Amino acid sequence: xxxxxxxxxxxxxxxYLQIGGYQVWKDLVSGKILPETALDTIKQSKLQGxxxxxxxxxxxxxxxxxxLPGDKYLVCNSDExxxxxxxxxxxxxxxxxxxxxxxxxxxxxxxxNVCYNYIRGEYLREYEACENALAEAIxxxxxxxxxxxxxxxxxxxxxxxxxxxxxGEETAMMESIEGKRAMPRNKPxxxxxxxxxxxxxxxxxxETLASVPVILEKGSQWFQDLGVENAAGTKIFCVSGHVRxxxxxxxxxxxxxxxxxxxxxxxxxxxKIKACIxxxxxxxxxxxxxxxxxxxxxxxxxxxxxxxxSGGVIIMDETTCMVTALxxxxxxxxxxxxxxxxxxxxxxxxxxxxLERVLANNAEPAIxxxxxxxxxxxxxxxxxxxxxxxxxxxxxxxxHYYDEFVYFAQHGKSKVADTQLxxxxxxxxxxxxx
Amino acid sequence: MIMAEDKVxxxxxxxxFPDPKGAVIMALRIMQDRHRWLSDDSIxxxxxxxxxxPVDVYEVVSFYSMYRRSPGGKHFVKICTSLSCCLAxxxxxxxxxEDKEGVSLNKLDxxxxxxxxxxxxxxxxxxxxxxxVDDEKYHLDLTPDKINTxxxxxxxxxxxx
Numbered sequence: 001x002x003x004x005x006x007x008x009x010x011x012x013x014x015x016y017l018q019i020g021g022y023q024v025w026k027d028l029v030s031g032k033i034l035p036e037t038a039l040d041t042i043k044q045s046k047l048q049g050x051x052x053x054x055x056x057x058x059x060x061x062x063x064x065x066x067x068l069p070g071d072k073y074l075v076c077n078s079d080e081x082x083x084x085x086x087x088x089x090x091x092x093x094x095x096x097x098x099x100x101x102x103x104x105x106x107x108x109x110x111x112x113n114v115c116y117n118y119i120r121g122e123y124l125r126e127y128e129a130c131e132n133a134l135a136e137a138i139x140x141x142x143x144x145x146x147x148x149x150x151x152x153x154x155x156x157x158x159x160x161x162x163x164x165x166x167x168g169e170e171t172a173m174m175e176s177i178e179g180k181r182a183m184p185r186n187k188p189x190x191x192x193x194x195x196x197x198x199x200x201x202x203x204x205x206x207e208t209l210a211s212v213p214v215i216l217e218k219g220s221q222w223f224q225d226l227g228v229e230n231a232a233g234t235k236i237f238c239v240s241g242h243v244r245x246x247x248x249x250x251x252x253x254x255x256x257x258x259x260x261x262x263x264x265x266x267x268x269x270x271x272k273i274k275a276c277i278x279x280x281x282x283x284x285x286x287x288x289x290x291x292x293x294x295x296x297x298x299x300x301x302x303x304x305x306x307x308x309x310s311g312g313v314i315i316m317d318e319t320t321c322m323v324t325a326l327x328x329x330x331x332x333x334x335x336x337x338x339x340x341x342x343x344x345x346x347x348x349x350x351x352x353x354x355l356e357r358v359l360a361n362n363a364e365p366a367i368x369x370x371x372x373x374x375x376x377x378x379x380x381x382x383x384x385x386x387x388x389x390x391x392x393x394x395x396x397x398x399x400h401y402y403d404e405f406v407y408f409a410q411h412g413k414s415k416v417a418d419t420q421l422x423x424x425x426x427x428x429x430x431x432x433x434x
Numbered sequence: 435m436i437m438a439e440d441k442v443x444x445x446x447x448x449x450x451f452p453d454p455k456g457a458v459i460m461a462l463r464i465m466q467d468r469h470r471w472l473s474d475d476s477i478x479x480x481x482x483x484x485x486x487x488p489v490d491v492y493e494v495v496s497f498y499s500m501y502r503r504s505p506g507g508k509h510f511v512k513i514c515t516s517l518s519c520c521l522a523x524x525x526x527x528x529x530x531x532e533d534k535e536g537v538s539l540n541k542l543d544x545x546x547x548x549x550x551x552x553x554x555x556x557x558x559x560x561x562x563x564x565x566x567v568d569d570e571k572y573h574l575d576l577t578p579d580k581i582n583t584x585x586x587x588x589x590x591x592x593x594x595x
Contacts, residue, residue: 425523
């Protein structure tokens with residue numbers, strides 16, 4: 001456990017140097033490692049973006065032409081906002097230097113000399129930790145002007161957001177950095193062609209960039225061997241919901257779901273798992289009976305029609321009313337739709353209103369397929385992936401718990417005997433009870 | 435309208451961007467921290483200071499959820515109501531604070547001591563249910579005792595600036 005991003009829990013430069021930190025960066029600057037070699041190693045490592053989409057990092061970096069004259073930018077996406085996800089916060093608070101080294105390496109490889117680390121507005125502690133680490137790195141001539149005595153310049157700026165979910169979308173983040181509403185841009189052109197202020201830009205997730213130094217230190221094979229086929233390395237899993245010991249665990253990809261549950265002390269009160277959302281609320285829900293034998297990697301989760309997403313694992317036990325749970329989620333999505341695309345802006349509101357009608361005993365069973373239909377028609381019809389992020393939870397909840405949704409619409413009450421339990425504070429506080 | 439020390443802070447942000455407009459998000463935050471909310475005067479002052487059209491600032495203010503267009507109470511207590519916190523009893527937490535303090539969720543009352551709001555995932559799901567006080571201090575694994583202490587502490591300290 002904790003072999004990559006969370007390998008130390010000490011934010012000081014001293015602690016990071018003690019584990020060999022910044023050695024890769026020094027070797028890169030001195031010419032001992034060539035940028036092309038570093039790029040090849042990242043490609044061979046098969047590191048995939050850890051923010052949710054899982055795009056191959058080496059491939060993304062390869063879209064940048066490091067020899068192209070003019071300004072180029074690197075953005076680190078630390079706007080952690082996917083409900084159920086709390087991993088980047090730990091990297092920034094406990095191992096910020098590894099993130100900074102990852103940013104420096106990435107910037108050097110793609111030829112960027114200005115980097116923005118966009119931290120969500122609520123993360124003041126994380127911002128302070130990153131600012132402190134950056135100041136230490138600059139003082140030690142590792143970042144800023146005249147890096148390690150060379151004429152190399154790489155400026156890193158930590159930024160703070162102001163409260164927005166959609167800013168986590170890569171092109172929305174660029175708009176926000178430019179000081180605008182965080183409205184996702186049409187793609188193409190992709191950021192590598194037209195990013196910040198129209199310049200070539202690469203954007204990576206915090207966990208992705210923090211993984212980079214250790215991959216270059218220990219090699220692509222080491223990294224691949226940590227995980228399984230088609231899922232190299234580790235992933236930080238944040239487990240919340242109805243488990244006895246919610247927590248954050250960095251584990252090899254391919255770890256069995258049962259092992260993760262064991263680390264979390266199992267389900268409270270020895271109950272059964274009714275449902276699991278494996279990667280933040282935008283990922284499709286997995287019903288409890290499909291969890292047996294499941295491993296946590298891209299292929300295995302795809303086989304149960306979901307995805308690893310951001311690693312935010314939310315466990316719901318059998319006391320959870322799925323209609324209520326989905327309604328809570330949809331309030332969030334409706335509020336956070338940026339409003340650019342009609343299917344998302346209107347559809348999210350329609351879905352929420354229809355679900356609220358079901359909860360208020362003011363609907364017929366026919367409303368359930370109608371809700372599903374509206375959700376289905378958002379998918380693929382929007383500028384950004386937020387459309388899928390709204391659509392997937394709705395369609396998967398209804399598909400897997402169709403009878404429960406119809407029962408609610410028909411009877412005006414939940415199929416779950418006591419709907420309070422699943423959302424009860426008292427029940428949650430006493431979760432350690434046998 | 436913008437105090438000298440705030441101008442210094444804003445200038446530090448302007449220096450991070452090739453175009454000063456990039457600093458608008460933090461300039462607004464600095465103004466809100468100073469005045470507790472964003473009045474038209476504050477917004478116009480930011481536009482003027484950064485030399486951008488007022489509409490470009492207004493549209494930013496209306497987009498991001500941390501900006502306030504009216505003064506709330508002395509302290510802001512935000513409870514996360516994303517799914518992880520809901521499953522941990524976030525709405526019971528809200529009810530508890532409403533009953534104890536005689537306040538209503540999402541009601542902005544400038545005379546109130548506490549403004550209770552719900553908020554989206556705060557990224558501390560392992561510590562659900564979670565509260566964020568005055569946009570600064572996280573409180574995790576909330577229990578009635580912890581909330582009592584938190585509220586007592588807020589009685590003792592001065593309001594946000």
